[in-house]
Amino acid sequence: MENVIELQHIQKSFNGFEIKDLSIKVKKGFVTGFIGGNGAGKSTTIKMIMNLLQQDSGTISIFGKRYKGNEKEIKQRIGFVYDDNIFYENITLKDMKRIIKPAYKNWDDKTFQQYINQFDLPLNKNMKTFSKGMKMKASLAIALAHHAELIIMDEPTSGLDPIFRRELLNILHELMQDETKTIFFSTHITTDLDRIADYITFIHNGEHIFTKEFYKIEEDYAIVKGTLDLLDSETEQEFLAIRKTNRGFEALTANKQRVATIFGDTVVVEKPTLEDIMYYTKKGW
Amino acid sequence: MLNLILKDVLIQKNILIIYIATIILYLLVNVSPVFIVFVYSVVFILNAFSNDEKDNANILLNSLPYTRREIVSSKYIGALIFTGLFMLYTYVVNFFLNEQEVVVLWKEILLTMGLVMIAITFILPISYKFKTKYLTIVAVALFGVYMVMVNYFVPNFDGKVRALVQKFMTLQDLQLYLFATVIIVFLYVGSWLLSIRIYERKAF
Structure with a gap:
């Protein structure tokens, strides 16, 4: 089976925190839930996958390619949703779209508009008036509007009310009908995973504990x-x-x-x- | 790349009107166009920069399909374009306001561009390495040094600067201009490469 994300023997140390010999594989066509306690290294791992941080040693390949020399090509195919705000605060969502749209070859205005309607997002209000949940929805609409093959999300459900949390899981579920898509998301709300995750990757203290098929966990x-x-x-x-x-x-x-x-x-x-x-x-x- | 440059305008579109209006105001009270273009260009470039920093936009930009090299280069190329646009606007307004035949001297253009480039050469690598808030501290400190110098050590400092500028404008030696231009371009490109190096090693 094809791996969309492959981390091999990743080593990364900050002051007071270390990721030790981390090897993870994320399979194409499946939803992988990425779990671990606070400070286990989830966000750091995701940042390394997105090339926002560089590992001290080890290799990362996405779609079978290294970042060096292929960065643009790889990122064309990734949709991302982060826990932190990443939008310019003083402009509207419409302007935000204007900034992001030209970056992607596969941008689809129709799809974007469809999600904006579905999520009830105001296009003409400043981003700073958006709640955490709305910003997350906006990120998701952007990630889906350029038909990303790989969607990476860092704690997407943490700021959401239970209704939209379920709605989000439904959207992701629908998305997965397309077998070429892959979703990798970290969370510590483990009940989210019951609904959609095919695989669970668990890390603890910067070390990989296991990656298993969800049903296997209950068997073992x-x-x-x-x-x-x-x-x-x-x-x-x-x-x-x-x-x-x-x-x-x-x-x-x-x-x-x-x-x-x-x-x-x-x-x-x-x-x-x-x-x-x-x-x-x-x-x- | 062009998208990244346009982005710097878009995120400032709410204060664009302030830039445009105050330039007219300054021209009305006869502030030198060289000075206006220099200050506005640097402020505009730095404001765009600090917006990226403040709003975590570096995470966004680096997650989009851009390379770090492109993100840095957009600032350096953008700086030249914005300076050009401010210059164009300032001279056009000046022409209509003062209803005089404004002779746009190529020397004046060269001087303005050169000053902006020198400022950017020093400011951007520092901003990439540290945060712009340190730059503010440096600016305040430099202003203090300037005031002390003006008041205690160099009598008539402003006059001397003016004389220097005047001297520059009346110099006849073409070779000297060429020499200055080459040095400034050299520094600018060096600073550009340095910023790319700094930014490529950055963690977000």
């Missing part, structure tokens, strides 16, 4: 609950993280089948949510 991972007397130094090895209370323990495993054979009926095995996985990985215990 499990929350195990039982009494404390079941735990000893050997059985504890089976878990990624264990939380002990005086009533018993709760633990996360990455190998559901194995745990089931070891403990049998003595424990309760539950489906983990992405939040459970993030929580236990972060805490470690």
Whole structure:
């Protein structure tokens, strides 16, 4: 299967923060959710993918090409939505369109107008009067208006009300009917991913923990609950993280089948949510 | 590239009318066109620059299909175009206002262009390396130095500057103009390349 984004052995350090040997692949034609706690390195990774930041070492290729020498060609095919405001505050959305439109070969005014109507955005009001959600909608309309093959979004749902959040997910879902499109987006609202993500990439402390198909996560991972007397130094090895209370323990495993054979009926095995996985990985215990 | 230059006009379109009106005002009170064009060009270029900085627009521009080289080059090429346009406008208005035969001296054009280019040569790399707010601090400090110099060390400083300009305008030696032009162009291109180098290493 073709990879749209490939990060290989990426190393990047700032003061007090480090991305260590990060390798990620994003498959063409699918939605990949990019999760991790605050400060895990999600935004930094996205900035490196967009060539806003340069890695210290390692290679990044987008559509199978490196940025050096292919920057314009690659960016023609990417649509982006960021968490921060990136618009000039003192001009209108109409002017903003005037600035952005000539940059893209495939700009489609009709599509743009259609999304502007759908999102109820005012064309003649200054960008500074836009709320965070409106700016996000404007970014999305722009990203969709030039028929980008790859849409990269950094926390797109963080400033949105639940109604538009769902609407956004519907739009993305519709978009994915076209098999040539790829979506890569970071979020920490993991319930968003239940609806549309095909793959989940999870990073923690600048390290890649896993990239898995969504349904596989439920097959592999499990929350195990039982009494404390079941735990000893050997059985504890089976878990990624264990939380002990005086009533018993709760633990996360990455190998559901194995745990089931070891403990049998003595424990309760539950489906983990992405939040459970993030929580236990972060805490470690 | 042209889009990036037009963008610098578009983001200032609300204050464009102020630029246009105040130039007329200054011409009415007989401020020298050289001075007007120089100040307005530099202010215009820097204002566009600080808008990019203030509104995170660098993230936008770098996410659009432009190379960093193009983004920097648009500033340097734009600077020359904007100066040309301010010059054209100022001389045309001056012609109508003063109803006199305004002799547009090529020396005056050269002087104005040269001054703007020298200013941009120093300002842009500093702005790319640091933030424009540091530039303001530098400007205030330089103004302080200027005032001290004028008041204590060089009596009649303004007069001397005026005399120097006068001398420049009446110089007959063509070779000297050519020499000055070559040096300024050389500095400008050097500054341009330096800015590209700085900007290419920048993180957003």
